[in-house]
Amino acid sequence: xxxxxxxxxxxxxxxxxxxxxxxxxxxxxxxxxxxxxxxxxxxxxxxxxxxxxxxxxxxxxxxxxxxxxxxxxxxxxxxxxxxxxx
Numbered sequence: 376x377x378x379x380x381x382x383x384x385x386x387x388x389x390x391x392x393x394x395x396x397x398x399x400x401x402x403x404x405x406x407x408x409x410x411x412x413x414x415x416x417x418x419x420x421x422x423x424x425x426x427x428x429x430x431x432x433x434x435x436x437x438x439x440x441x442x443x444x445x446x447x448x449x450x451x452x453x454x455x456x457x458x459x460x461x
Contacts, residue, residue, distance in 0.1 A: 383409075383412060383413070386409060386412060387409060388410065390404075390408060390409060390455075391405065392406035393405070398445075399441060400434075400441065401430075402435075403430045403432075403433035403434040403437065404430030404431075405430075406430070406432070406433060407426070407428055407429055407430040407432075407433055408430070410426050410428070411426045413426075414426040
C-alpha cells in the first residue's frame with residue numbers, strides 16, 4: 376500500500392467533521408471517498424486497486440432508514456414536549 380497515513384488521517388478527520396455537521400447525511404460520500412483513497416493506493420504486484428461506487432449510490436440505499444430515524448426522533452421530542460405541558 377502506498378500513500379501517506381497522515382494524508383488518510385486528515386481525510387478521515389475532515390470527512391467525519393462534515394458528516395457530523397450534516398447529521399450523517401454526508402456519511403455515504405465519506406465512506407466512498409475514503410474507500411476510493413484506500414483502493415487507489417493499494418497494489419497487488421503492479422495492479423492498482425479500483426473502487427467504482429459513489430456516495431450517491433450508497434445514499435440511495437440508506438435514505439429511507441435515515442429519514443425514518445429523523446422522523447422517530449422528531450416524534451419523540453414532540454411527544455415529550457406535549458407531556459410536559461400537562
